[in-house]
Amino acid sequence: MRTIAIINQKGGVGKTTTAVNLSAALAEQGQRVCLIDLDPQAHASLHLGVTLREDRGSVYQVLTGDTRLSEVRLLIDDRLWLVPSHLDLAAAELELAGEVGRELVLRDKLVLDDSEFDYLIIDCPPSLGVLTLNALTAVKEIFLPLQPHFLALHGFGKLLRTVDVVAQRLNPGLRLTGVVLCMYESGTRLAAEVTSDVKEFLAQQRSPTAVCAGAESFQTRIRRNIRLAEAPSFGQTIFQYSPDSNGARDYRQLAREVLGLPLDDDAVSSRGRASAIETVEASLL
Numbered sequence: 001m002r003t004i005a006i007i008n009q010k011g012g013v014g015k016t017t018t019a020v021n022l023s024a025a026l027a028e029q030g031q032r033v034c035l036i037d038l039d040p041q042a043h044a045s046l047h048l049g050v051t052l053r054e055d056r057g058s059v060y061q062v063l064t065g066d067t068r069l070s071e072v073r074l075l076i077d078d079r080l081w082l083v084p085s086h087l088d089l090a091a092a093e094l095e096l097a098g099e100v101g102r103e104l105v106l107r108d109k110l111v112l113d114d115s116e117f118d119y120l121i122i123d124c125p126p127s128l129g130v131l132t133l134n135a136l137t138a139v140k141e142i143f144l145p146l147q148p149h150f151l152a153l154h155g156f157g158k159l160l161r162t163v164d165v166v167a168q169r170l171n172p173g174l175r176l177t178g179v180v181l182c183m184y185e186s187g188t189r190l191a192a193e194v195t196s197d198v199k200e201f202l203a204q205q206r207s208p209t210a211v212c213a214g215a216e217s218f219q220t221r222i223r224r225n226i227r228l229a230e231a232p233s234f235g236q237t238i239f240q241y242s243p244d245s246n247g248a249r250d251y252r253q254l255a256r257e258v259l260g261l262p263l264d265d266d267a268v269s270s271r272g273r274a275s276a277i278e279t280v281e282a283s284l285l
Helices: 015-028 043-047 059-064 087-096 102-112 130-138 150-154 156-169 189-203 226-234 246-259 265-284
Strands: 002-006 033-037 074-077 080-083 119-123 141-146 175-181
Touching (some): 015 033, 015 080, 015 119, 015 141, 033 043, 059 087, 130 156, 141 156, 175 189
Parallel strands (some): 002 141, 141 175
C-alpha cells in the first residue's frame, strides 16, 4: 500500500482539491483508495458531500479515544472510502498536547486497521501542528501542491526543513515524491519563473539522506479551472460534477503519472506547448 500525505502549510494552494480528486481518479483507475480528512475544517469531507451529525464518529474519535478507523470509515463510491473529519478535530491539538507519543497516534491506529487498500491518502491541515505531524509519521510519501507564485514558493524551503526534522527523528523512510503545480497558468512569466526555481531547487538536493532527494515536479500541471472551484459546493468530485472539464482531464493524467502509466497523447502535446511557452517567457525575464 502506498501511503501519501498531501501537505502544504499555506492554504489556498489546491491541497484539498488535489487530495479529493487524485483519490477519486485513482479509484476510477481501479485502485482501492482510502482518504483520511485530517483537517478540522473538514473540507475534504464536504467536497465529497459528507456532513457529519453530532452523534456520528469521525477521525477525532479515532485520535482521542479507542475508536478504530474501520468504525468511522465511509464508502463514498466504487473503491473510494473516506475517514471523515469534524470541527471537533480542532480540539485534538489541545487534547493530545500532553500525551506521550502524541505524534504517533494515527500511525498506531493504522497498524491496527486490517482493511486492505492500494492507496492511503491524507489531507493535512494548513499548519505544521500535531495533526500534520501525525500524518507525516504515518506515511512514506509526501505530495506537495504548490501554486506558482512568489509567496507560495517562499514557504517551500521552510516546509521541507520541518519535514526533514520529522524524517530524522520520527520517520526515517519519509520522502517527498513530488510537487504538484496547481492553478497553473502557462501563459504567465511568473508561472515559468516559479516552475524553473522549483526544478532547480529539487535538482540541488543531491544528498541521499535528504527528504527531497530524487523528488521532481510532476509533469502533469493542474490548470486553473472554474469547474474545480465549483465542484465542492455540490458535494461532488470533479469527475461527478464535470467529467469532461480540463480539471477532470488534469487529475486523470496526474493519477496515471502516480501509477506509472503513460500519459495520454493529448496531455503530452499540451504539456509540450506549455513548456514551449515557458521557455519563451523565461528568456524574456
